[in-house]
Amino acid sequence: MMASTTEFLYTEEHNLVRKMAYDFTRNEVMPIIAEHDRKHTFPFELLPKMAQLGFLGICLPARYGGAGMDFLSLGIVSEALEYGDSSVRETVAVHLALHALPIFQWGTEEQKETFLPGLAGGDQIACFGLTEPGAGSDVAALQSRAVRQGEEYILTGEKMWITLADVADRFLVFAKTQPEKGARGISAFVLERGWEGLTTGSLEGKMGVRASNTGWINMQDVRVPASHRLGEEGEGFKIAMSCLDNARFGVAAGAVGIIRACIDESVKYALQRRTFGKPIAEHQLVQQMIAQMQQDLDIGELLVWKAGTLKNQGVRNTRETSMAKWFCTEAARRAADNAVQVHGAYGYSDEYNVERHLRNTKSAVIYEGTSQIHTLMQAAYTLGMREDRPLRCPMPAYDPDAWQ
């Protein structure tokens, strides 16, 4: 693994986190993940190890059971995990960035104290249920309903393409409390496995991220205590979008890990493999592909660092995080495509990791906002057609003293 091109921007603490996380990936993830991918099985054996190391609550304050590290550390761990495989990074992204962090951002103090310690310690695994069979990028089109009855809500609906659906103990789902208000009529709820009317299942036949669980959540008149509503009624859309600010950061950082893995594997292969009497690394068209990967890595690292730094400062970062996610996932797909090309026929087989990275990166340019959505967002920002208004509950800035 080459040294990070942004190493000069990181603290000694970050560099120690980086070594620890990459060691974990090399020792624990990489030896087992190809087989899980081949068999479409979830690596349950990694969950207690990641929980023990604090990955599942890395950027939650220690008073809520977290490790009290900053958002850049989350990015570093995401990068290292996805250096091994996207599925493992996805687990942290969904559990932490799409479930625990929203509770930290939007929850009442009572909800934080009730929900977060179990999540940070990995006692419960959590997921995020926004997408529906007929509502993906068009979030306001979701059909799930929540009807208030006294101190409860009755939830009905179906969620689709939900990472960890069949693994999770907790579910952050979005349903319309006032359908006539469109996006402003959506509310967010924390559901628990075992509640009557809540069922889940797995989806088969995925192109990539096969070692991750992807599935559906079905809600048939699930009774949810009002104490499990996150935020105010009608705040669900804003909560969902703020969740994406968290998760897209991890996706971007993870994509940097894929680019780095593609470079490492391609360089190693290109220096060994000989054609026409010399290593293929000496052929200019191979060099061009590797140079492109390196350029993408350098740019991607800087974009991730910028977004993570804004998060640490508590500055709204929707635009910067969107840019990092858009660029890094497209760059990772490009890098994986080139890495397979450098490996030739061997790259097309699962004897090498690069074909798995190529399959995985196709999902990364779709989930957490397709590349097309991010293109439109960036255009709207630049054209002055989009403006981020202050949130009622902004994500707190990182405070090393208070968080530890």
Next chain:
Amino acid sequence: MNVAVLIKQTPDTAELPKVTVAEAQSGELQATMVINPWDEFAVEEAIDLSDRFSCDTTAISLGREGETDALKHALAMGVDSALHVDESVVEGGDEWATAEALAAAVRKVDGGEDVEIVLAGKMSVDGNSGVIYAGVACKLGWDLLVNVTRIVDIVDGTLIAEQAFEGGQETVEVPLPVVISVAKEINEPRYPSFMGIRKASRAAIPTLGREDLEFPLSRTTRWTDLNKPETEEVQVRIFEGASVEEKAAQLADALMAERVI
């Protein structure tokens, strides 16, 4: 009781560093430097002894000025304190000089009275000498155990350990103080915790120089030249034949012609 653990900062083997002769001579390697992987087993054993016998632990490393990444890693894993020995004290000397400097540093831990066990990995992935700990034991005048796979107990000033040797294993007793090199079978090194990382990143690591160590430098060997071996061109011959027997016969003839067999 204090347990000192000797560690070295070496190039990250995961990077497959392309170290040039000039870099090796100057020491300015263009590689990520990490704790020597063999030393992680020694650090883990020191922390385990600390848990079992309530002793303090100190990591010691000899390296260039500011080369403290390996020591920080040991602190993040859980050792109590760290000492950096400035490499200039050995003036480019050999393994014997290194052992001399490290032994002098061991004597400096907690005033030199309290260290009863020195742990070390079996070798470094760069130097590969595997003799430093023996030199340290010699300089300290302590007993030496090598290739230890388990520290069974410490009772009344006697340490009981299991050592592996070719085709077997033996249990030995040795009076403290003792220098021990550990085998990789002894434990599974832990990952640094986030709490440990925070502590390590804030730790100030004292550096010992020549004036602190006060030892006579007995340098015996110096590099006068450094080269990479010539790469050997290898020719590949593939034997064609109708049957395995025919191919094997050709192979046997060729090996005999080359006087290999």
